[in-house]
Amino acid sequence: MAENKTKATEASVESYIEGIQDSARRKDCETLTKLMSKATKETPKMWGTSIVGFGSYHYKYESGREGDTCLVGFSSRKSDISIYGLNAAPTHDDLIAKLGKHKAGKGCLYIRNLADVDLKVLENLVADAAKAKHHDRC
Structure with missing residues (x-):
């Protein structure tokens, strides 16, 4: 079974965000970090080299594959900000x-x-998704 490539690291979230060239995108990512921290009550942490994640969640698929990932997270990509983990929200x-x-x-x-x-x-989506995943692991 292949191991997850994206894991929590000790890399600096601030350095990642400061490294975003476009100032408007950088500001959006700063705002998103605050929004997700508030909604999840979790401290941001880098997952891999480019995902800012909040909390952690152990998943196990029917196939038997399992691993750990962030409850929710985001990454600044070339043309968009990708936001991960929101599908778990019952109110999605x-x-x-x-x-x-x-x-x-x-x-x-x-x-x-x-x-x-x-x-x-967006804040409600993030909060509901994180809460649903917290509930799943309890």
Whole structure:
């Protein structure tokens, strides 16, 4: 069974965010860090080289594959900010309809910039997803 490549590290979240070249994107990532910290009540931590994650979650699939990942997290990518872990929110479908301009992938939400979305809705999505995963592991 292959091991997860993306693991929690001791790398600096601040250094990662400071390294984002685009100043508007950097500001969005600073805001997202505060929003996710508040919503999850977790301290941000780097997962791999490019994911800012909050909390940790042990998963096990029916296939037998298992590992650890962050409850929720985000990464600044070339054209969007990818947000991970929100599908676990029981309120996902209702809230996603109210979120604003975004794209959705299999396990990610893609946002060009935070001005395009309702931050209160995003905060609720993050909080609900983290809570659902906390509940799963208890």
